[in-house]
Amino acid sequence: MHEHLVPMRWADLDSLQHVNNVVYLAYAAEGRAAMVADGALAPGLTPVTMTVRFLRPLRLGRRPVLVASTVDGDDVVQQIALDGDAGRTVFAEVTTTMGRRAAADVHPDVATLPMSLRRDDLDADGAATATKVFELFQETRVLHISSLLATMRPGRFVVGTSSVTFRDDIRWRPEPLRTSAWISRVGNGSFEMRSELSDGTGVLADSTTTLVGFDPSSQTAKTFDDAERDQLRTLIP
Structure with missing residues (x-):
């Protein structure tokens, strides 16, 4: 598993004061880019499908978002989470499948x-x-x-x-x-x-x-x- 921290911003919030749905994809993209930079993911791979499953709303905080990524064949599975005193809370899961369109x-x-x-x-x-x-x-x-x-x-x-x-x-x-x-x-x-x-x-x-x-x-x-x-x-x- 590869873990990367991504800072939160005020502009990430929607009208309900939750992190906007699209921003979860931006967090996941930051995690994949860090994996490429670390040599854990090949550059230039073509995404065919991306699925995001929202588990609970995420609100603005001072702690950076943790993106935990796992490569499983053609899939990159990423959990968008926060680590706190009570442990890790996962807010969304993003699965990106690479291949031919x-x-x-x-x-x-x-x-x-x-x-x-x-x-x-x-x-x-x-x-x-x-x-x-x-x-x-x-x-x-x-x-x-x-x-x-x-x-x-x-x-x-x-x-x-x-x-x-x-x-x-x-x-x-x-x-x-x-x-x-x-x-x-x-x-x-x-x-x-x-x-x-x-x-x-x-x-x-x-x-x-x-x-x-x-x-x-x-x-x-x-x-x-x-x-x-x-x-x-x-x-x-």
Whole structure:
């Protein structure tokens, strides 16, 4: 196991005063970069899928985040944790699978919205970083939920698990990408949302995310009522 410390920053927090979901991917990227620098991970490996499983909310503190990484075949499994007086607490687990990317067709008959890139989304080679791709999918979910659900708004759910499959590099272009999102499953207290980023002809990346009902006032999970479930089901193709 390889362990690296990453400092926390105020800018890491979201509106709920938790570390933003995307920042966990940034912590994991710092850990992988340190592994490359230490010779524990080969440089230039291509991520095919990345999955993050959120276990509990992480709040700002003075202790640096600990990234504990293990290489298992083509997978790099990383725990995002804090060490304290009572021992180690794990807040999320990020699994990155390396290999060969595969193309995918655009999902038909779902709503699309434009998504513009920013130049700071790109790395030195001119492609969007894995962390930024997760951020683009976060934006996609917020855009589609805000525009398509009349009464349910971001903040009423938290992410339980999110997985991204990378199909091709996302490079700078002045015209917006196309984003699509739809709900594939609705449960009592959670739903599954699938989304795609495309250039209009082929899929550049796709994502599957499980979102869990959340009560901001009590900071706890909640079940959906019948009206909320019915509204979520309107986004099932």
